[in-house]
Amino acid sequence: MTTPQEELLPSTRRALLHRIAVAQAEGRAPSLVAAVVRDGRTVWQGARTSVDGHGPDENVQYRIGSITKTFTAVLVLRLRDEGVLDLGDPLEKHLPGTGVGEATIAELLAHTGGLAAESPAPWWERTPGALRPELADVLGKQPRLHPVGRRFHYSNPGYALLGALVERLRGAPWEDVLRREVLEPLGLDRTSPRPQAPHAGGWAVHPWADVLLPEPAEDLGRMASAGQLWSTTGDLARFAVFLTHGDDRVLGVETVREMRAPAAPVEATDVADGVSYGLGLQIQHRDGRLLVGHSGSLPGFLAGLTISVADDVAAVVLANCTSGPPVSAVSADLVRIVAEAEPRIPEPWRPLPAVDPSVLELAGQWYWGTYAFGLRLTSDGGLSLEPLSGNGRRSRFRANGDGTWTGLEGYYAGELLQAVRHPDGTVSHLDLGSFVFTRQPYDEGAPVPGGVDPEGWRGIG
Structure with missing residues (x-):
């Protein structure tokens, strides 16, 4: 040694x-x-x-x-x-x-x-x-x-x-x-x-x-x-x-x-x-x-x-x-x-050798209510979720091998992340410990708890 x-x-x-x-x-x-x-x-x-x-x-x-x-x-x-x-x-x-x-x-x-x-x-x-x-x-x-x-x-x-x-x-x-x-x-x-x-x-x-x-x-x-x-x-x-x-x-x-x-x-x-x-x-x-x-x-x-x-x-x-x-x-x-x-020299970045298309399509921007988050695929086959601005809840997730992931740290430690799909296989939303994450803020096509006002977003004159 x-x-x-x-x-x-x-x-x-x-x-x-x-x-x-x-x-x-x-x-x-x-x-x-x-x-x-x-x-x-x-x-x-x-x-x-x-x-x-x-x-x-x-x-x-x-x-x-x-x-x-x-x-x-x-x-x-x-x-x-x-x-x-x-x-x-x-x-x-x-x-x-x-x-x-x-x-x-x-x-x-x-x-x-x-x-x-x-x-x-x-x-x-x-x-x-x-x-x-x-x-x-x-x-x-x-x-x-x-x-x-x-x-x-x-x-x-x-x-x-x-x-x-x-x-x-x-x-x-x-x-x-x-x-x-x-x-x-x-x-x-x-x-x-x-x-x-x-x-x-x-x-x-x-x-x-x-x-x-x-x-x-x-x-x-x-x-x-x-x-x-x-x-x-x-x-x-x-x-x-x-x-x-x-x-x-x-x-x-x-x-x-x-x-x-x-x-x-x-x-x-x-x-x-x-x-x-x-x-x-x-x-x-x-x-x-x-x-x-x-x-x-x-x-x-x-x-x-x-x-x-x-x-x-x-x-x-x-x-x-x-x-x-x-x-x-x-x-x-x-x-x-x-x-x-003598700060630690990071390991060189390398692309993933292979990726599941059904997982790749989950990467990108998601919203919990009006809070914007980024979901990334990590080199170890897991996911990471982090706020796109300011402070907020973030976590890494370990793949469970069945299309779900388990949180490893912070507020989401131990919580289950899964993609909920429509009958045709397309992604409806992400469910994270009962929190609904959608591709758009309060997406009217997703089962947002409490529903979405049918008149949608508006200005006030």
Whole structure:
């Protein structure tokens, strides 16, 4: 996967190095390592200072904290794609007796199950997981703080429940299932629940002095599926490619696209920050780009994974300090640097190899009431609908193979588009989720809801 760094321009490589150098120096991180992925392969790697006496590189493990949640979400969605569960199922259906079983699996994935952010004291990230061997110990006496499904409230115990769900349905420990179903197929050989040499040590940096304190690296026990993993920039770069393009051995492209779609209610503060949450992925609008990924932290470590799908650029930043460099912001900056300095070159336009005349005749201008839209055939055999002026509802549509199309995004996501024909085979109108689109505004020859005034269009003198 690694290719010569000369694939990026020297000026781009220097800008990337400058960004992580500033982050490491100003954030006072013992070490910081980063990688950039473009077009499905690693094109740049960088590191600052040493890790426990040896230089950090793409093979040195750091703890990645809550990026673990994205791996857990992948396991849950595999169960859904296999038909073992439905995201709308209440947890109680598959994992009874938790006391919070009315929350659906989708709500737990999106942090809208109403659960508390943390497990009961003591601080679980610095406490041996063996002290909480049961789910009841993770959830505590008041596991729910909000009505189910009403608001986004980030919950670490929620992902402990999802890990237990995976164990129940697979009949094996979470880490064994993860290794067999995700790590091995994707070639993530340096991702593991426990550290494997070479790995960084976790450090706390004194806020008022340039001195260090080692942090404990606890086994999180029942909370493992929320934050246990160790990984490298090399492995997380490969994981970023998977989250962008999918891999049928693990999850197909449609499912990873579903993971990247907003799934949680957005609060006013989140709207201002452009932040939302999908199914195991954080979503953010930054610098005019839609970014997805996840951040992670545990005592002694910070981690950030950021992807711009539109630019096909991703970045990973890992540091071994409890606080310091804003690694998620740094990873977003690395994406921006590459995307702006070397914008993606589009694939060459090519005509369709063949076209169905009955589909071709649908292309062109259509009206919903007086709103004008353009319907285009796309190179993948689908359709796209977009307003011809101003803002309006737009969507791409996937062909169903029976003369109908299903909306893929926006207002029309999941809605059915079909051409309604006269007995002689000519097109009368388009029906899109009961909306009638006609070739002329309020076409009197089409079944416009409410009918069309028989006197037609007129002026007012």
